[in-house]
Amino acid sequence: MNSNNLKEHVDNIPTKSNQISRRQFIKLTATGTIVAGLTQNRLLSATTKRPPNIVFIMADDLGYGHLSCYGQEKFQTPNIDRLAAEGMKFTQYYAGYTVCAPSRSVLMTGLHHGHTPVRSNSGSSSLLESETTVAQVLKKAGYVTGGFGKWGLGLENMPGAPSKKGFDEFYGFYHQVHAHFYYPYWIWHNDQKLMLNGNDHKFDQYVDDVLHEKVMDFIRASAKKRQPFFCYIPSIIPHVELAVPEDSVKPFRGKFPKKTIKDPRPGYIGSDDAYAVYAGMISRLDRNVGEITALLKQLNIDKNTIVFFTSDNGPQSGPWQPLRDFFKGAGPLKGSKASLYEGGIRVPFIARWFGRIEPGSINKHIGCFQDMMPTLAQLAGAKPTQNDGISIVPTLLGKKRRQKKHEYLYWGTAATRAVRMGKWKAVKPGKKNDWELYDLSKDIGETNNLASANPDVMGKMKKYASEAFVPNRKQIGGKWPHISEYVRGERVDKLEKKK
Ligand SMILES: [Ca+2]
Numbered sequence: 001m002n003s004n005n006l007k008e009h010v011d012n013i014p015t016k017s018n019q020i021s022r023r024q025f026i027k028l029t030a031t032g033t034i035v036a037g038l039t040q041n042r043l044l045s046a047t048t049k050r051p052p053n054i055v056f057i058m059a060d061d062l063g064y065g066h067l068s069c070y071g072q073e074k075f076q077t078p079n080i081d082r083l084a085a086e087g088m089k090f091t092q093y094y095a096g097y098t099v100c101a102p103s104r105s106v107l108m109t110g111l112h113h114g115h116t117p118v119r120s121n122s123g124s125s126s127l128l129e130s131e132t133t134v135a136q137v138l139k140k141a142g143y144v145t146g147g148f149g150k151w152g153l154g155l156e157n158m159p160g161a162p163s164k165k166g167f168d169e170f171y172g173f174y175h176q177v178h179a180h181f182y183y184p185y186w187i188w189h190n191d192q193k194l195m196l197n198g199n200d201h202k203f204d205q206y207v208d209d210v211l212h213e214k215v216m217d218f219i220r221a222s223a224k225k226r227q228p229f230f231c232y233i234p235s236i237i238p239h240v241e242l243a244v245p246e247d248s249v250k251p252f253r254g255k256f257p258k259k260t261i262k263d264p265r266p267g268y269i270g271s272d273d274a275y276a277v278y279a280g281m282i283s284r285l286d287r288n289v290g291e292i293t294a295l296l297k298q299l300n301i302d303k304n305t306i307v308f309f310t311s312d313n314g315p316q317s318g319p320w321q322p323l324r325d326f327f328k329g330a331g332p333l334k335g336s337k338a339s340l341y342e343g344g345i346r347v348p349f350i351a352r353w354f355g356r357i358e359p360g361s362i363n364k365h366i367g368c369f370q371d372m373m374p375t376l377a378q379l380a381g382a383k384p385t386q387n388d389g390i391s392i393v394p395t396l397l398g399k400k401r402r403q404k405k406h407e408y409l410y411w412g413t414a415a416t417r418a419v420r421m422g423k424w425k426a427v428k429p430g431k432k433n434d435w436e437l438y439d440l441s442k443d444i445g446e447t448n449n450l451a452s453a454n455p456d457v458m459g460k461m462k463k464y465a466s467e468a469f470v471p472n473r474k475q476i477g478g479k480w481p482h483i484s485e486y487v488r489g490e491r492v493d494k495l496e497k498k499k
Pocket of ligand 1: 060061099100239312313
């Protein structure tokens with residue numbers, strides 16, 4: 001059934017039975033062109049009986065420099081690092097957009113930001129019935145599908161609700177604001193409210209822990225089934241508010257300078273030891289990743305499960321800029337969340353698949369979230385719906401020469417735009433700003449504007465930008481909820497008194 005495509009790309013890799021001569025082998029090995037192929041072949045020699053399970057973990061506002069495998073020096077992320085060491089680490093991978101909901105819309109629909117249906121963080125924007133997600137494609141291909149975390153593409157009573165968009169089961173938050181809180185007193189389970197006892201007036205249940213347990217339950221239950229599974233984990237860590245249980249903060253107490261960051265949003269949690277709490281939050285996420293990979297191993301399904309790890313956009317700025325600066329959250333990149341400079345959109349991206357993906361490989365392929373629709377569909381042996389992506393399966397399997405490349409990538413609104421074309425990056429950072437042009441092969445930090453020196457390149461990229469942007473369709477929804485819909489206790493009581 002669904003294994004046809006997978007079998008095809010497995011079969012196309014050179015094998016020993018292709019009978020290359022010893023001379024050919026030595027020649028090819030010397031040029032380095034066949035070593036990966038032979039290694040892959042040995043790894044891929046087992047017959048693929050069914051498509052792989054897919055675990056897709058996406059952090060929230062985790063920057064390009066936040067993981068130790070991407071250069072973080074102030075704390076370690078050993079479990080995510082191990083995932084990279086056992087798989088492929090991408091250095092030029094891009095999120096769908098600079099903020100949460102549109103980035104998720106690109107990921108789920110495979111349509112780039114100039115086309116994708118949800119293009120801003122209004123919180124209650126919704127996918128329509130006619131707009132298809134990758135979860136629907138996988139479900140149709142026979143996958144069991146589960147989502148755990150922040151959705152952002154339709155509320156419970158809208159056509160974009162997860163249950164109508166391909167998920168057998170979804171635990172978490174549909175509205176952006178709901179996902180702002182680490183101790184909400186309830187979360188969604190499909191279209192039902194799941195009450196979190198102890199969070200009505202205290203902070204008893206850290207919601208990411210609750211969701212993590214649901215992830216583990218889903219994987220355990222799915223492993224017993226005959227069908228493959230898709231486990232989508234859009235964690236809310238390390239998006240602010242600044243909150244994590246003390247056991248994750250303790251290792252960092254006293255290690256960093258004490259820093260107070262008050263959350264300017266009334267009723268939200270800030271911290272008087274913000275660096276320690278922030279490192280603790282990312283460590284919590286890393287711990288969860290470690291528990292997920294350990295469970296896959298324990299269940300003996302890790303060899304037939306491909307695990308992806310990424311983030312939805314760059315590191316938080318504004319009042320939280322000290323965190324970005326202290327931890328160098330965007331690494332060498334310019335800008336933060338909400339910026340179209342590299343720091344807002346270039347993200348960590350890791351894929352691990354034992355026996356298929358070359359361990360410890362580092363890849364410079366230029367890709368973006370819209371590629372996940374054709375990639376996951378190909379892995380599942382399914383047909384993707386209309387999309388702007390290019391499958392990265394050839395890259396994952398070490399077949400570099402077969403990898404098609406994007407002519408360009410695009411992100412933007414009517415006022416702010418960005419285009420990536422090969423080594424070039426063009427940015428129009430504001431309505432009143434002129435276009436800027438950077439050569440990322442020499443200037444990853446986007447410091448030297450080459451626009452006036454390269455009018456032909458600039459003209460081509462502006463043309464791409466105008467053809468890529470289609471005005472947004474009419475959005476439905478729009479109500480911005482009061483925080484008391486999601487949290488209780490002192491922080492809301494104080495607000496009520498002020499009214
Ligand atoms: Ca985000």
